[in-house]
Amino acid sequence: MEDKNTAKKSTAGKILGVVISVLLIAAAVFVILKTQTNLFDADAPTLSPSSTLSAADSQAVYSLEIFSADKLLYSGTIEIKAGESLLASMKAAVELAETDGFISSLCGVEQNSAAAGTENAWWVYTVNGVSAEVGAGDCYPSENDKIVFTLTQF
Secondary structure: OHHHHHHHHHHHHHHHHHHHHHHHHHHHHHHHHHHHOOOOOOOOOOOOHHHOOOOOOOEEEEEEEEEEOOEEEEEEEEEEEOOOOHHHHHHOOOOEEEEOOEEEEEOOEEOOOOOOOOOOEEEEEEEOOEEOOOOHHHOOOOOOOEEEEEEEEO
């Protein structure tokens, strides 16, 4: 009798192990696909310069808002030329500092600065409500996009 119970427990353990393995693999595949493509979000922002403005459109506009600690620092519309990055178009409109295409200071508020009281807080942004996965130097807004920068504590 004891051998049958041991065999049942062993079989149940093997089945549970297989189920957990399959779930972990499925989760890993989902994460990889989600980070590599926008297959799961039809409203995800376009981040490539080739699909922003047509040759007929020499300029477009997008809206920009900048927040620090729930305080609105900037709100307005920005003109963008065909093939111009978010970073390049923002330089003429707002005070900013950047390193390697990533914004480090906006409207005089520096990220991750003990002196500024922003230690472990970083500038992050969304395009049409979707978190960006590239620096502002590699993002190419389209007509009527809504860009929101927020100083976020991590």
